[in-house]
Amino acid sequence: MPFVPMRQVRSLADVEAIEAIPLEKAIKPASTYEILADSARAFGDKTALTFLRTGDPADAPIRWSYAELFANVTRTANALHALGIGPNDAVAFLLPGCLEAHLALWGAEAAGVTQPLNPLLTDDKLADLMRAAGAKALIAWGDEAEAGYWSKARRLFEAVEGLAHLIRVDPGPALGGDPTPTPEGALDLRALIADQPADRLVSGRVIRPEDTAAYFHTGGTTGAPKLARHTHGGQVFTAWACVQMQGVTERDVTINGYPLFHVAGVLPASLTSLSAGLEMVIPTTGLLRNREVLRNYWKLAEKYGATALSAVPTVLAALADVPLEGADVSRIRYCRTGAAPLPPELAARFERQFGLHVHESLGMTETHGIVSIRPPGLRGPAGCVGLRLPHSRIRIARLDAEGAPTAEEAAPGEAGMILFKAPNVFPGYLDPAATAKAFDADGWLITGDVGYLDEAGLLHLAGRAKDLIIRSGHNIDPRVIEEALDKHPAVRISAAVGAPDAYAGELPVAYVELAPGAEASEEELLEFARAHVDEPPARPRWVEILPAMATTNVGKIFKPELRRRALERIARETLAELTAPNPAPALEVEMEGEGYVVRAAGDEALRARVAKALAPLPPRIRVEPLPAAAAAG
Structure with missing residues (x-):
């Protein structure tokens, strides 16, 4: 059976009530392939994926039903098996937003191990990641698009030893047009899977929860990317927990604008939706980086009957500049953000303009995408990322002078390092040395996030440990500066970091992107910040205006x-x-x-x-x- 919510979650008591049912009884699928099989049986011809070829609301989309999706995933798995891909072999992919990305994800997981790659990484970094995973095949978009997909794929095919197969996704049929010629030395995905069985895995593979499903590289917002190993059981648990916490049902429709190389787009968004029977809209190959999609976002939400909105804060800031222009978005019952701190001013603006209260969540690659969720109907201030997942535990450890966790537990309401234990904590990185640093002596995952638990069991974020500005041993939360600057009417979004200083170690400085059409000088913003930051050590040394905030490909501010x-x-x-x-x-x-x-x-x-x-x-x-x-x- 597909996943269904056991009860409406509004408090920690509701989470504990869900925990009364043993996990082995609550979760039946052993793999992501079983999730898709269950949904195909339950929902059949119901739309699973809706792909928008353009951002024009009048344009006709391309749709796949649950039955079609499962059949194509099965064919893809069988085609990869025929190419010699086994359960421990990695299949990398370089794809924009498209239906075929779901074949690369779930088909590769059924045959072997999928390796989603950020196409905006350099060739050297991509090659290093593929070598570390031992990738044997690469599935890539067949033209350049915005990231130079195909030329990059050809270079990687030459550079990565052991990469035996280069599989091309033809943009013609993928966008509803005519096929284009397959270059010499490459295989065409559609032709490859056309004659494969759609009703069974030819390999006869029985996938176990502990089997490796994917190698995800970390987002890299705090340093160089690392390869994290995901299991089928961890991914399945994330989908189940998200359904429970968010009350997701088959009546919902969501627009998934996250890239499908990023854990947020793959697990809390995609697999969660597919496990519960939602219709998921993919807003063009460019996703929410497509300006036409952003410009028409509210009209698209009305046309497709979106009931949930999910985006990182920088995208929410962009959407806040898009007027409704009469679009009816009354069906949206849940607005969620994550991946980066939500500025309070942005949260207030979103509610004021659209009547949408923004709920926050906390997730990371190392937890198969999710740690805590603030569910629908549970209001809270910016920075409140909600309740722990069922069958999980959160501990807050006091920090030492360098910002590292100690063995001492923080008092209620006291900020410290967030430590996490749950069925979706990853087994580790491919690098054992990096894995050793990820856990404390008692096996708790060190999230790198600083926060506190209140009396109701709600988790509140205070920033990332690496983002703390440590001035002469004094810990400064950059959000103090960011929240002050965000109050300025000319500021669209801001970020504070520590600039190196020989005497103090670090001094706070800030960077700002102005709202469209707004004007302000750096001197004006500096004085504004200093006037609105109460604590003298936290007042920034300088404020610099950027034409565009430095962000990752998923919209996180890249500190x-x-x-x-x-x-x-x-x-x-x-x-x-x-x-x-x-x-x-x-x-x-x-x-x-x-x-x-x-x-x-x-x-x-x-x-x-x-x-x-x-x-x-x-x-x-x-x-x-x-x-x-x-x-x-």
């Missing part, structure tokens, strides 16, 4: 890039002082592992002086010559 910008500004100021009154030579800064490389023009003696001046700063900094072409540019 490592902001920290890099902060160091680059300091390095430029240092170079200017060393060369005054003459103009400063060209300079650039690049992240290098946990440190940075500063490339400066000029002679060796000047670079030695730069290195000496930057040496007292906390991060590891290496100074080297700037290539002639960059210096000339």
Whole structure:
């Protein structure tokens, strides 16, 4: 049977009531393939996936029923098996938003292990990830689109040893048009699966809950991506828990604008929907990066009868600038966000303009996508990410002076490191050393998030541990600065980070993206922030206006890039002082592992002086010559 909510969740008592039923009785499917089989039997011709070819509400979509989806997933699994893919072999994919991404996801999981890849990563990073996973096949979009998909796939096919098959998704039929020729050396996905059985796995594979389902690379918002191993059981539990916490039913319709290489789009969004019989709308290959989709979002929500809205805060900020223009969105019963902190001003604006209260959740790759959810009907302030999942536990550990968790438990209401145990905690990364750092001595997952539990059992976020600004041993929550700046009418979104300082370790600085058509100077914003941040150590040293906030491909604010910008500004100021009154030579800064490389023009003696001046700063900094072409540019 498909997953159905056991009861309406409004409190911790409701979560505990769900826990009265043993997990082995509550969850029957052993794998994601069984979930799709159950849904195909239960819902048959009901629409599972609706793909929008354009962002025009008048355009006709392409639809797959639950029966069609399961048949195509089965055919894909059988085709991969015929190519020699076994249960422990990885199938990587580079795909935009499309129906075929679900074949690459669930078909590869039924045959072997799926490896979703972010197409905006560099070739070198993608190749490293594929080598680490031992990928034997790559499924890729057959033209360039916005990310250079096909040319990147061809380069990876040449570069990655052991990659035996390059499988092309033809954009013609995928977008409802005519087929295009398959390049030499590649296989066509549709032709590959056309003659495969649709009613059984030819391999005869019996998938167990502990079997590896996927290798997901981490989002990389706090550093270089790592490969996390997902199990079928962990993915199934996430879908079941999300159905319970959100009251999802077959009557719901959701627009899934998350990329399908990201855990949020794959598990809390897609698998949850498919396990309960929802209709899921894929808003074009560009998803919510498509400006036409954003411009028509509310009209699309009305046309397809969306009952749930889910997006990261930066996308919500963009949607807040889109007027309803008469669109009827009264069917939307649940608005949820996650992946990044929700600015209180944005939450208030969304409710004021659209009558939608934004609920928050907490999730991460290492928990198969979810830790806690604030369910429909449970209101709360920004930063409240809701209740723990059924059959899970949350512990808050006190932090030491460096922001690391201690063995001492925090008092109720006291912020500390969020530790997590649940059936959906991942078994580890492919790198054993990274796995060892992910857990404490008692086996709790160290989430990296700082927060507290209130008396009602609700979890509140206070930021990420790596995002804490530590000034002379004083922990500064960047949200204090961000919430102050977000109150300025010209600010669309803001982010605060720690800039390295030789004396204090870090000093708070802030970056801002202005609202469309708004005007403000950096000096004005700095004074505004200082006037609205009560704590003197938290008042920013500078505020810098960016044309667009640095974000990841899923819309999370990318604070490592902001920290890099902060160091680059300091390095430029240092170079200017060393060369005054003459103009400063060209300079650039690049992240290098946990440190940075500063490339400066000029002679060796000047670079030695730069290195000496930057040496007292906390991060590891290496100074080297700037290539002639960059210096000339």
